[in-house]
Structures are given as structure tokens and as C-alpha cells.
Amino acid sequence: MPTSTFFNLPAEKRIKLLCAIRDEFSRVQFDKVSINKIIHAAEISRGSFYQYFADKxxxxxxxxxxxxxxxxxxxxxxxxxxxxxxxxxxxxxxxxxxxxxxxxxxxxxxxxxxxxxxxxxxxxxxxxxxxxxxxxxxxxxxxxxxxxxxxxxxxxxxxxxxxxxxxxxxxxxxxxxxxxxxxxxxxxxxxxxxxxxxxxxxxxx
Amino acid sequence: MPTSTFFNLPAEKRIKLLCAIRDEFSRVQFDKVSINKIIHAAEISRGSFYQYFADKxxxxxxxxxxxxxxxxxxxxxxxxxxxxxxxxxxxxxxxxxxxxxxxxxxxxxxxxxxxxxxxxxxxxxxxxxxxxxxxxxxxxxxxxxxxxxxxxxxxxxxxxxxxxxxxxxxxxxxxxxxxxxxxxxxxxxxxxxxxxxxxxxxxxx
DNA sequence: TTATATAATGACACCCTGTCACCTGTCAAA
DNA sequence: TTTGACAGGTGACAGGGTGTCATTATATAA
The missing domain is CATH 1.10.357 (Tetracycline Repressor; domain 2)
Known part of the structure; x- marks a missing residue:
């Protein structure tokens, strides 16, 4: 379960992240899914990602x-x-x-x-x-x-x-x-x- | 399919490697299986491993x-x-x-x-x-x-x-x-x- | 304005896989 | 005995990955 921080995110930012996630899941299977690629596409920092999700x-x-x-x-x-x-x-x-x-x-x-x-x-x-x-x-x-x-x-x-x-x-x-x-x-x-x-x-x- | 090099290996060496593989597969699921750990346990080099197997x-x-x-x-x-x-x-x-x-x-x-x-x-x-x-x-x-x-x-x-x-x-x-x-x-x-x-x-x- | 809580950051430690130029030992032919 | 070819062995390296944490920034409340 994502943290409350994630759900409190301003809509625009959350959607951008969700799109990045969807795109990355579209690219490859889960074991190859790269958090690096996601945070880069969503333009958030590594630390932020781990504030939203416990892990991959x-x-x-x-x-x-x-x-x-x-x-x-x-x-x-x-x-x-x-x-x-x-x-x-x-x-x-x-x-x-x-x-x-x-x-x-x-x-x-x-x-x-x-x-x-x-x-x-x-x-x-x-x-x-x-x-x-x-x-x-x-x-x-x-x-x-x-x-x-x-x-x-x-x-x-x-x-x-x-x-x-x-x-x-x-x-x-x-x-x-x-x-x-x-x-x-x-x-x-x-x-x-x-x-x-x-x-x-x-x-x- | 492992290469012929693998099957030509002296019995002792092959068995040692097979044991290392079995132990590593016993330790964790495939996505966490570490070739590093296997070659270390089997006392072979990284290069050798890739001469036997195409990849993981x-x-x-x-x-x-x-x-x-x-x-x-x-x-x-x-x-x-x-x-x-x-x-x-x-x-x-x-x-x-x-x-x-x-x-x-x-x-x-x-x-x-x-x-x-x-x-x-x-x-x-x-x-x-x-x-x-x-x-x-x-x-x-x-x-x-x-x-x-x-x-x-x-x-x-x-x-x-x-x-x-x-x-x-x-x-x-x-x-x-x-x-x-x-x-x-x-x-x-x-x-x-x-x-x-x-x-x-x-x-x- | 200050104090406090909440969120964002990115360098870091530590792990991984697959590659490649080079080394070693063996064996057959010259 | 020398040569050369070749199968097999090697480990440093490039390029990737995840999760952490001390620090900084922002927002909210007093």
C-alpha cells in the first residue's frame, strides 16, 4: 500500500508519476522495471519515490x-x-x-x-x-x-x-x-x- | 542449454558447481539467485561460468x-x-x-x-x-x-x-x-x- | 516570527550481470 | 624440441540496479 503522502500529492504530480509507472510497466516485465527510469520520467527524486512506496x-x-x-x-x-x-x-x-x-x-x-x-x-x-x-x-x-x-x-x-x-x-x-x-x-x-x-x-x- | 564445455568438465568440478547451484536455488527464489555467490562457492571464475551457461x-x-x-x-x-x-x-x-x-x-x-x-x-x-x-x-x-x-x-x-x-x-x-x-x-x-x-x-x- | 511537522533531495553503500582482452596448459605436427 | 593453435580459465570493468539517510526545503500552526 502506498503511503498517505502519495495520496495527498497534488493531482498533477500524482498523475505524472502514474503515467511514468504505466509507461515503465508497458516497456518491460516487472523484474526489469526500473525505478530509476520511473523517477526520471516523472521528474521526482529517488527519495520521494521511497516516501510514496515502501519498495518496488x-x-x-x-x-x-x-x-x-x-x-x-x-x-x-x-x-x-x-x-x-x-x-x-x-x-x-x-x-x-x-x-x-x-x-x-x-x-x-x-x-x-x-x-x-x-x-x-x-x-x-x-x-x-x-x-x-x-x-x-x-x-x-x-x-x-x-x-x-x-x-x-x-x-x-x-x-x-x-x-x-x-x-x-x-x-x-x-x-x-x-x-x-x-x-x-x-x-x-x-x-x-x-x-x-x-x-x-x-x-x- | 549449457555448452559442451560444461558437460566435458571433470566430474569433480562439475559436481562442485552443481552443488553450488543447488544450494543457491535452495537459498532464494530465482530472481534473487546470485551468480556471484555460485561462482564463489564453486570456486570458479566469473568467466568460466559464462563459458558453461549462456546466461542466468x-x-x-x-x-x-x-x-x-x-x-x-x-x-x-x-x-x-x-x-x-x-x-x-x-x-x-x-x-x-x-x-x-x-x-x-x-x-x-x-x-x-x-x-x-x-x-x-x-x-x-x-x-x-x-x-x-x-x-x-x-x-x-x-x-x-x-x-x-x-x-x-x-x-x-x-x-x-x-x-x-x-x-x-x-x-x-x-x-x-x-x-x-x-x-x-x-x-x-x-x-x-x-x-x-x-x-x-x-x-x- | 518562530516552532514544528511534513515532504523532497541526491550522494552513498552495496549489490548485481554480462563482456572482453588476456593468460595458461595441452597436444599434434614439424 | 620447438612451434602454433586452440580449448578453457580469469578477473577487472562497464553499466546497471535498489534502498537508505543526513540534510535541506516547504508548509502549517502558534
Whole structure:
């Protein structure tokens, strides 16, 4: 979490810094992100930067948190539009994330950021009390229609969420690391969601 | 890939270096791994190191490749012992990976390495022709009993593999990042595999 | 105007990676 | 025995990085 000093910054200065951060994240992946380059572009001193952020990682947390906020808003809307259908939700989450990339700079930003999400396990996997990751799912839970799901055990619902988030994350990585044709990935992701619905086992005796 | 110079090294020297590498990987995660510390411990010069490995990443590739080799052997044995049951295979893969941690140093080694696997997307997700990741699965495919699976479309099998590997990876990460009690993770992983078998949707009308 | 708190600064200590001109030892041919 | 070629070894160096801290500047309150 950035310090209060950061949030108290005059708007102009804060925005300049935010732009510098966004540009640097667009340039390279997190491990290559250079604080030197950021402070130079934002025209602030080294010391100031460390008055705003505890360290480099703190800055990453901030960036990811901003993304999550927007994602949550979108996710809630999706659930409300689809009667709490969790499969539609997860399809929409991928779509939303991809849609960030309309313009060129946003595209590179996401590329680097989501390559990093694999690094930054904090994003999906964080709290011990939430081992399936996506702790922010808690906020969405009330909006999910659980009746359509075959929940037999108290852990079943959490495990379903866990599986869905694992699959969603890999699809996201596939898109942003340009590992496969984007449409192909989306198509396969859709099919994966269908596979999750119906199960892997052949029931024809 | 390390150079031929590396493989031609006298056994004693090579082993000393390999130990230094293993110790350093046990100490910290890849981004903090210090070549300085390695060459000091192995008592070789900086220049020598770069005669063996192209760069830091080349060394990581080498370490992961060694792991994969052993994993493959184990996976084949698992499939043969279980009539090609892919669910048993994936359960065994997690068990195998965890079993690397019996002794303390191995434990830390895996902790750091598997935290890095999230970084090193090469490990699971690599070739464009293999977008679901785990290209090494190709080698195992002939041993898998496909009849038990509800494969309706030509992509279905690949997608099932993709889902299984995503879920397996997250369980691995959960264990090595100490995000949850190990037994709890294993229990949930087992349940997740059952959920994949039977599907998420409630079929009672 | 003075006192106090808050913010800004940049030199500094200490770390890193990858390169390159040079050194050493070995071995085959002359 | 001398020569030369070559694989392997070396460490100083260039160019980078992060986080700290004593000091200076600015704003706010008394």
C-alpha cells in the first residue's frame, strides 16, 4: 500500500508519476522495471519515490489493486446480467481482461502485467484462509447462483471456484504471452468451460 | 542449454558447481539467485561460468530440465501401474513433486523452484504448437487410456489435459508457497479431480 | 516570527550481470 | 624440441540496479 503522502500529492504530480509507472510497466516485465527510469520520467527524486512506496513490490501491489477494482465492478455486472451464472462470469472475466488491450500501450501494459501475475502469486493466491485463491471472489459469492451447481460437499463450491480460476488464469497467460492465436485460445477456453460443466468421464456403459 | 564445455568438465568440478547451484536455488527464489555467490562457492571464475551457461536463464532451464526428466520417468511408471488412468497420473504427479521435499535442503529447493515455475512460463506453457502447455505430455499420451474419457471433439482431449495441468500447477504452488496446510491441499486436490470427473452441473431436474 | 511537522533531495553503500582482452596448459605436427 | 593453435580459465570493468539517510526545503500552526 502506498503511503498517505502519495495520496495527498497534488493531482498533477500524482498523475505524472502514474503515467511514468504505466509507461515503465508497458516497456518491460516487472523484474526489469526500473525505478530509476520511473523517477526520471516523472521528474521526482529517488527519495520521494521511497516516501510514496515502501519498495518496488509495493508499487506492483498498487498497480494490481487498481486493476482488480475495475474487474470487480465488471464481474458484478456480469453476474447480474446472467442470473448468477458462474460460467458466463468466467467467460466474461477473460473477455474483460483482453478488452484492456484495445489500444497499443494498454496492450503492452497487460502483456507485461499478466506475465507477472504468474510471478506475483499474491494476485490469485494469497491468504491462507482462502487457499483456492481469488480472495476477491468472496465479494462476488452472494451474486452467484449456486443452484445450478452440483455441490455435494461443503468444500465443493470453493474447489469449483479454484478450478475455474486456475483455468481462467492460464487462458489469460496464453493470451498475453502470445502463446497461441487469440481466437483459438478463446475458443478453447469456452470448450474448457463446457468440459467443466459436463465432466470428463464417459458414462456410456 | 549449457555448452559442451560444461558437460566435458571433470566430474569433480562439475559436481562442485552443481552443488553450488543447488544450494543457491535452495537459498532464494530465482530472481534473487546470485551468480556471484555460485561462482564463489564453486570456486570458479566469473568467466568460466559464462563459458558453461549462456546466461542466468540458461542455468534455470538446465535445472528445470533435470527435474522434468525424473518426473517423466515417474509419470510413465504411474500410468503403467494404473492402466493409463489420467486422474491417477495427475494425483501421482503432485505426490511425486511433494516427495522431493523429504529432506530439509530439498524442501527449500522446491519451494524456491516452484515459486519460480510461475515465473518461468516456459516450464508448463511453451510451444505455440502446444498451447495447453506441458508439451512433455506428448510423450505420455500413448500411455493414457482415452476410452474412459468423454472425448467428443478433437480438441477435447487436449483441453482436458490443459485443465488438469492448470489445476495441478496451482496445487503445487499452494504446497510450496506454504499457502495452506499440506494435507488440506492434497485433500482438496483429490476432490477437485473428482469434480472434474463428474462435472459441475446439477443434473437432477 | 518562530516552532514544528511534513515532504523532497541526491550522494552513498552495496549489490548485481554480462563482456572482453588476456593468460595458461595441452597436444599434434614439424 | 620447438612451434602454433586452440580449448578453457580469469578477473577487472562497464553499466546497471535498489534502498537508505543526513540534510535541506516547504508548509502549517502558534
Amino acid at each position: 513490490h509495493d508499487m506492483l501491489d498498487f498497480v494490481l489493486t487498481e486493476y482488480k477494482k475495475q474487474m470487480l465492478v465488471h464481474a458484478k455486472a456480469s453476474l447480474q446480467a446472467n442470473n448468477g451464472n458462474i460460467f458466463e462470469l468466467f467467460y466474461d472475466i477473460l473477455e474483460f481482461t483482453i478488452s484492456f488491450t484495445t489500444e497499443e500501450s494498454g496492450h503492452k501494459f497487460c502483456n507485461n502485467l499478466f506475465a507477472d501475475i504468474k510471478v506475483n502469486s499474491d494476485f490469485y493466491l494469497k491468504k491462507p484462509e482462502c487457499p483456492n485463491g481469488m480472495e476477491w471472489m468472496n465479494e462476488l459469492q452472494p451474486f452467484i447462483n449456486i443452484n445450478m451447481l452440483d455441490v455435494r460437499d461443503k468444500e465443493d463450491f470453493n474447489n469449483m471456484l479454484g478450478i475455474l480460476s486456475s483455468v481462467c488464469r492460464d487462458a489469460t497467460a496464453e493470451v498475453f504471452l502470445n502463446l497461441a492465436d487469440r481466437e483459438h485460445t478463446k475458443q478453447n477456453y469456452k470448450q474448457k468451460l463446457e468440459l467443466l460443466k459436463r465432466g470428463f468421464i464417459n458414462n456410456k456403459e | 536463464h540458461d542455468m534455470l532451464d538446465f535445472v528445470l530440465t533435470e527435474y522434468k526428466k525424473q518426473m517423466l520417468v515417474h509419470a510413465k511408471a504411474s500410468l503403467q501401474a494404473n492402466n493409463g488412468n489420467i486422474f491417477e497420473l495427475f494425483y501421482d504427479i503432485l505426490e511425486f513433486t511433494i516427495s522431493f521435499t523429504t529432506e530439509e535442503s530439498g524442501h527449500k529447493f522446491c519451494n524456491n523452484l516452484f515459486a519460480d515455475i510461475k515465473v518461468n512460463s516456459d516450464f508448463y506453457l511453451k510451444k505455440p504448437e502446444c498451447p495447453n502447455g506441458m508439451e512433455w505430455m506428448n510423450e505420455l499420451q500413448p500411455f493414457i487410456n482415452i476410452n474412459m474419457l468423454d472425448v467428443r471433439d478433437k480438441e477435447d482431449f487436449n483441453n482436458m489435459l490443459g485443465i488438469l495441468s492448470s489445476v495441478c500447477r496451482d496445487a503445487t504452488a499452494e504446497v510450496f508457497l506454504n499457502l495452506a496446510d499440506r494435507e488440506h491441499t492434497k485433500q482438496n486436490y483429490k476432490q477437485k479431480l473428482e469434480l472434474l470427473k463428474r462435472g459441475f452441473i446439477n443434473n437432477k431436474e
